[in-house]
Amino acid sequence: MKSLSDLLDSLLTATELGTLKWETDFGQDNFITRIADHKVRASSWYDGNSETDGITISLLDASSDTVLDRVVADKFSPRYAELTELFEAARRSAFNVSDIVSFLELELAVKKK
Numbered sequence: 001m002k003s004l005s006d007l008l009d010s011l012l013t014a015t016e017l018g019t020l021k022w023e024t025d026f027g028q029d030n031f032i033t034r035i036a037d038h039k040v041r042a043s044s045w046y047d048g049n050s051e052t053d054g055i056t057i058s059l060l061d062a063s064s065d066t067v068l069d070r071v072v073a074d075k076f077s078p079r080y081a082e083l084t085e086l087f088e089a090a091r092r093s094a095f096n097v098s099d100i101v102s103f104l105e106l107e108l109a110v111k112k113k
Contacts, residue, residue: 004040004059004069008086011040011057015089022093031090037062042083042090052076055083 014020015033022042025032029044039060046053054074058067073079092098 003071004057005071007040007059008057008071008082012086012089015086015093018093018098020093022090024094031087031094033090033093034062038068039065042087044087047074050074055080055087057083057086 011020011033015022020033020035022031022033024030025041031042033040039062041056041058041060043056043058044053045056052074054072054077056070056072058070060067071079071083073083
């Protein structure tokens, strides 16, 4: 049976290529992208009781925001690095980090002259 886990590599690749755009969703630690009639949310969280943090990637129905599937990993999970990589790519996409870095590179090049 297929699950959201099967899409993680494709989501990361499309995000890194810039073909999948993310935006902020409920603050700085939640990002969302839309694909057809669905959404994918990347969320970072901290559990004060267990003093651990983690990442959740959720597949949602776009019309109702019903969670259809999710992948969760805390910092002790073998999947934590994989989910963190997607989360950070989503953050860079949402905040247009590539464009900002390109602009700053140009500004610094001008200052060298």
